[in-house]
Amino acid sequence: MSRSVTSVHPARRDDIGDLVTRRPVPGPGVDNVGAFLFLNHHGPQNYPPGNRGLPFGPHPHRGFETVTFILDGELAHTDSAGHESIIRAGGVQWMTAGRGIIHAEVSPEGFKRDGGPMEILQLWLNLPARLKMTTPRYVGVQADGIPAIEAEGATVHLVSGEWQGRRGAIESLTGVFLSWVEAQPGASVTFDGLRGRDVFLYAARGSIDVAGREVPQFHLAQLGEGESVTITATGPALFVFGHADPIDEPIVAHGPFVMNSAEEIRQAFADYQAGKFGVAEIVEG
Template identity: 50%
Template sequence: MKTIKAIHKASYHPIADLITYNPLPSPKLRQIDPFIFLNHHGHQTYPKNNNGLPFGPHPHRGMETVTFILEGDIMHKDSGGHESVINAGGIQWMTAGSGLIHAEVSSENFKKEGGDLEILQLWLNLPAKLKMTKPRYIGLQKEEITDFEISEGKGTVQLIAGDWGNHKGSFDTLWPIFLSTVYLNQGGILQKEIPADENIFFYVVRGKVKINGAIIPFRNLVEFNNEGTTLHVESSEDAVFILGHAKPFNEPMVAQGPFVMNTQQEIMQAYKDYQDGKFGSWS
């Protein structure tokens, strides 16, 4: 069985009027290579005529973002010409690669009508050989994403990337990774085989679960030891969690602001390239 190394409680870091919790990185955990950052926004209810999400145009290089829209919506626009509005249940996967500018804001309808909002954004590192790959973006609505039942109907897996049995994830990735959102009803069980040499990303979004006798409430990140191959999770109440796993890159990582590279010199070059307009723009 997989064993727990530590449990990390998300810290509260509001952004303007946006409720935000951040479990990774933390003073005790820099990364779970190649998973490097997570922001959990909400749950909160916006009134009518609100300002929406505050993430106006900003650059990225050397990493990828995966955005989970549980409630509300996100209107995406980037310097590569991609635009979309993804609604509740949908997923966005953006490869910043060599560099782009993007904005993530609420749709005009959400700002006008308001409503519930809960969104998570996970940053994934890119290996050195892919850091300068061409940027790309894919946004999928809930109905476009693979899902299937587990635990005799007491759970549902939204399979984002990788394979589980005969099921294939909805996003084709540049490097091997498994990523999913799991919904377990009270009494549900998830059991999955994961190679011992892969790092696990496990964050409880809602409810609480039990792993090896330990109760993990929502807004907690579980760090696992690299031993055993069986992950066994039980839900003591209705729960939602993000489950991912991948082999670590074991490369130097320098993260500064919106850029994630392998050396400080590459970070300095990223800032220069951005200032020189090499990340593109839009009117």
């Protein structure tokens, strides 16, 4: 049985200074999509020469993972576990905060000097209780390291999981499938193996159609049950598609921490204030 759309949710505009930001989840009528907790869509916008760049200086996380899609522009990452990178357009960074990490996500010096287009999506993925205190991890992959699978008018950029016999660039700790798809008008892509999985679908550029239901640009779709889904672009489109096993545990989120209880949140703040997350230096480049 194929999945259909049960509800469509617009991303709410919530700019951060001069950074254009839309957030489809959490929002009215949708706290989370199972294991998919949060999505910020920054841009698209053009930065002028001599700009201040992205505003995400050092800040902590515990208990979940962040996956950042750099659709346009570039992003400099530094964290307290010693990882540094500059990921450019078409690349992805996947960070497992686990037991605690401090990271900074800023614009490289060249981008601040010269300006240019910028569009970034950041998705938060829940971790089960058994992994919330796992060792922090970071993987940064440039565009040429991510399999790009052609599918009759569409290109599936396979970040994690398996599709059409290919494996994604990054191995998820919890078996999450993640991709983004660029599609020409009328192109269709079918994903299967979805029974019992939480499914995430967000139209970042252009509109898409699922079983006769339109999902406009900047909208999140929630889907019914089924084994597969077919997504058709009604014009030039780019969408994020993922699925994950449900995590049947309480979600207690406060600021930068996602745990299973209020006591664990209090402990996260205490550990951070005690310096147990280390220090992140901002990378230049």
